[in-house]
Amino acid sequence: EAQLEESGGGLIQPGGSLRLTCEASRFIVSDHFMNWVRQAPGKGLEWVSAIYTGGNTYYADSVKGRFTISRDNSKNNLYLQMNSLRVEDTALYYCARDPPGPDGAFDLWGQGTMVTVSS
Amino acid sequence: QSALTQPASVSGSPGQSITISCTGTSSDVGAYDYVSWYQQYPGKAPKIIIYEVTYRLSGVSTRFSGSKSGNTASLTISGLQAEDEADYYCSSYTTTRAVVFGGGTRVTVL
DSSP: OOEEEEEOOEEEOTTOOEEEEEEEESSOGGGSEEEEEEEOTTSOEEEEEEEOTTSOEEEOTTTTTTEEEEEETTTTEEEEEEOSOOGGGOEEEEEEEESSOSSSOOOEEOOOEEEEEOO | OOOBBOOSEEEEOTTOOEEEEEEOOTTTTTTOSOEEEEEEOTTSOOEEEEETTTEEOTTOOTTEEEEEETTEEEEEEOSOOGGGOEEEEEEEEOTTSOEEEBOOEEEEEO
């Protein structure tokens, strides 16, 4: 059974940086459209970023210029580099798969990693 | 990238049918048949139940159905059961290759 597992979250001060990792098992990340989605405490889902099979990347306006999505094909991992973090970036961050994509239908989700931005 | 509009809450008695609306624009819901619906229980990751407006994932109850008219999509749950009590989110692919979610709807079974 295919799985996703996020890691790398934690407590970080405003202006700081953090890199999230999403480890995929039993499927190949580079063969799929992969995404990051976040959920602030008690709030709804917010799409953050996507990386297409061809390598093109897309971002929500709220993170454009600050976050970078990437993948390592040799490790079968997805990443989210988050710079210039703000209090409003505090959320549970999920990675999600969009097959065959891209159509926004995320069939596989991890359990999420919590990012808290606070002084 | 404005969020799609969903009612904050919908409730119904066991056995009843309820419908959750999801209103967007011609740049998202109205642009493609790429609307999905997710079910989320507290403390759990979302689970997709409907994709491409009307298609149910394998194993999802036939009590769940989706539709779309213009810029508004809808999720109908028929024969409401206690286990359906959860948060429901719609999403749509957009013309700018982003994905936009609705604000979520809390379904309560009375």
